[in-house]
Amino acid sequence: MTGTSTQTTANSETPAATNDAATLVVSNKGVDTYGRLLRYAFPYWTAFLIAVVGMAIYAATEPAFAALIKYMTDDSFVAQDPEAIRQTPLLLLGLFLVRGLAGFMSTYCMKWIGRKVIKQMRSQLFSRLLTLPTSFYDSSTSGKLISKLTYNVEQVAQATTDSITVLIRDTLTALGLLAYMFYLSGMLALTFAICGPFIAIIIVIISRRFRRISTRIQNSMGDVTHITQEVIDGHHIVKTFGGQEYETRHFEEVNESNRKQQMKLVVTSAASVPLVQFVVATALAGIVYMATSDYMGEITTPGTFMSFVTALLMLLPPLKRLTMVTGGIQQGIAAADSIFAVLDADPEPETGNKTLARAKGNLEFRDVSFAYHKDKTLVLSNISLKIEAGQTVALVGRSGSGKSTLVNLLPRFYEIETGNILLDGVDIREYKREALRNQIALVNQRVTLFNDTIERNIAYGAMEKATKEEIIRAAEAAHAMEFIEKLPDGLQTITGENGVLLSGGQRQRIAIARALLKNSPVLILDEATSALDTESEFHVQAGLDRLMRDRTTLVIAHRLSTVEKADRIIVLDGGEIVETGTHQELIDNKGHYAALYRMEFDTDT
Template identity: 35%
Template sequence: MSAKSPAAVRGPGERAGDPRSSSLRLLAALRPERGLVTVSVILAVVSVVLSVAGPKLLGDATDLIFAGVIDRARGIDFGDVGRLLLSVLVIYLVAALLAYLQGRMTTTIVQRVVRRLRADVQAKLARLPLSYFDRQSRGEILSRVTNDMDNLAQALQQTLSQLVISALTIVGVLGMMFWISPLLALVALVTIPLSGFVAGRIGRRARPQFAAQWASTGRLNGHVEEAFTGHTLVTAFGRQDEMAADFDAHNDALYRAARRAQFLSSLTQPAMLFLSNLNYVLIAVVGALRVASGALTLGEVQAFIQYSRQFSQPIAQVASMANVLQSGVASAERVFALLDADEQDPDPAAPASPEKLRGRVEFDHVSFRYAPDKPLIGDLSLTVEPGQTVAIVGPTGAGKTTLVNLLLRFYEVTGGRITLDGVDIATMSRADLRAATGMVLQDAWLFGGTIADNIAYGARRDVTQADIVAAAEATHVDHFVRTLPDGYDTVLDDEGSGVSAGERQLITIARAFLAEPAILILDEATSSVDTRTELLIQQAMNSLRQGRTSFVIAHRLSTIRDADLILVLEDGHIVEQGAHTELLAAEGAYARLYAAQFAQATIEL
């Protein structure tokens, strides 16, 4: 299996869905940034030390003023007071500058970590088997890659920098408080256990709500993606009300989960503020008594009150950040669950390859099942010689598309083996296997880009504009492209807007033509074109198939009459095979299918 970055590696006993292990994995993701983290911590320490020194100097200035007021003969030494205040100003300016630099550095650290996580997710998606995408909606996967990743980045950004500053501030301020007055320091600590209890109780209740919020977000995104992708179909069948009702249900579920999570999270700040004010009152009362008894000076009590404010503020911030971090950890669990999903079997360390790629394909007692208790293909054997065209027909669910999916190793066989020119494809790398294969699907897929870019997408070599035009001419794409204002530079979106469904399919056929594959797979490749265009496509395919092994999946039997071999599949088994005329003469399953289509065509006419 390919190496993973530390962010994607699980330690012993870790599993996605466990907040503790997810938190540890987030910390592990910081390891590559150890140098920047160290510098960031040093900047934070110096900034906090300077900030903590400020109130003590202000207390000394207060004592100078108070002493001057009491001793009228001596008066106030404004020079000393001014120097102290200037020192405080410089200290606070330097502390603010260091805090700014520390914040910038933390931003760099967080964004680097998230960039690596995104790269891990992208690499993981490339290693996941097709079965994973069959089980997950595209919207749910997109939500993990985008929304959850963005929320994780935001949570880290908000908490990482402030968490270090707050923790150091608590330690520094607590040390100064004990230095000034151990008694007042103990009074200030009275509310700490209560604050920890309140924050922990709120956090435990908020955590599952944040998890529910992001899970609901994924389901809502999945529904919206499906609704907009199938907007034409939804409108055609008049299902707008049902889709709107489903949206409302998902939206209400997200509203309820988000409301509970945000409400519980918002309780932290007022609770901490109440405890902070209670702490302030206790310190003010006890401090006043200590000044009256002469145990403390007025400046020391003033400094202590400032420290108590500095002490309670980071505690409240830590408690508030804990809830933000809870939301981030909930998103991290969903991202790590994706990273921990079972991958397809890795390629062999030393992959094999045919000495000469000719296109001879053999299915040797192949069996396959999607579910352990539901066999789909059983003990199928077939030999296809180089250059042969094999048509695969049969009712829906017979295993036609599954057969070519096994050939491309989108799924792995559960029994037997498939060989390409005598080499077991399980011993080949998937990249080499698929580089030898060109495929045209029933659902024509185009990406955002020009028509020329889409045609050149499958090329195994650098191609020129002349190569693209030649492929387009051979597949009858050129004639309609030249009617467009920008010709081959016409920009298409991922839905192929601006061209018809048949024209989209023609472009994908031109793409396969330019790829020059040894094996050609056509899965209902002409299903979206009219009869005249279909005849033109068939002519182009005849030239494309010369010298190449071709597998043609077809429901329209008129398109496969010239195939060298026709396989009739039923329930994953080959029930008939032979040429078109032979199978018609046998008056078996193929003849029945052909007669049924001929009768249907007559009725339609």
């Protein structure tokens, strides 16, 4: 998932792949994956049964056709039997009618199962995405995840349905035809059977190659989506920084790699069919020689010979499809592997079972240290901090000092390894995740708006049932109503993807309104007013002040004028608390805060 785009351009066989010594058609892992895939289809076994019956009937029509040829040649043509002359066309029609119906029945049922499986897999992937921890998203690109949901899932459907159809129907067909050939002439059929092992070898080689290439194709499809998405999301930057050439080059690389891998599949499949056919043709040549020379003991009539050759020729298409089917299955297995990897990723662990109606809002950090990655440097070290319910605490400090990290630990976006964080005296890990998060309203540095109406953006998620009055009140407190009223559709205005149709400050005010509507005992404002001009900020601040009074609030702001009124100011530096106190105390202290304040004051005036 973390694979970079350049990884997929490496096109030579990887050593790992060539070491894959198991010369089985499908390796053990493949069997596991396929077994797991089939479990998805298992609930639909009745449909599957109907499909198999359809396939069996369909398969039986093939030797029946070969038999009809014998009847037609010997009785209609050679013997000129009037009965046979009358019957043959009718039999022919009947045969194809049955074949058509059976074909329809099996295709419909298999596709129906396939679509069910696709839908279920997509739903599972989607709901897994909703529960994955933040660290998972930090380490994967959205493009690749999206491509799994769209492209890979479709490939899985092929493996579970199309390939299975071919596997069952064509195996039955081939067996039926072979049996018929044996019935006609065991000797000739044996001659033909000699080519079986050769065909098997070709199939084994092809299927191994297919899986390898398929994984690369799926990865490169992920890259294609990923780059496209970045260019779409970042089109402003691409335009102003002249990124077109870079992106074009980058995309060309990925696109070309995708094409190359696809062509490898084409070469493999295109070469395999003639190879198999050549093997069969060799057998056919032998058979024709034997049948027309002295060996011809068993071939008694021209009809038998015609019928035998017909059966043999009819054997070619199913053999061809069977050669290819492993390819489809391998593609599906490769795709399923990548999907199962996401489905198997650990969701956020539920460590507690305490529920909480409404917290008082006492917060405490006890000797908390945190690093984003084990064995990497600490981003926060030995943070101890007590916040009484209803207090407003401001976090200030240089960029990168760990302010956002600290507040992100509260809703458990990341898990701490050392120390404790307590809400109302209880470790936050003892609460149910949902119960904990219900207590917290968050406005973070990167405002997220959904492509919906302003109203739905304010009353998002669990607040769906908020009344119009409540929504308007929240919007007013956030001073959002003043611009919302001026919009042609008011609260019903669509914000565009991530709020593109609004200004930065307007977006922030909607995010604040959303947090205010939640009316939770803990409020986190991470640079929540940074995009506002001084006047709007003043107004929003007034609204916020009123709301902060009865809830515990953590404010992060670079503009120190907005944190002056906080009950306490915490100064972070390099992940450590270096100073705490009220604005006045810290100014008098002449320490970090005073220095920061002086600097801002100097540049502001």
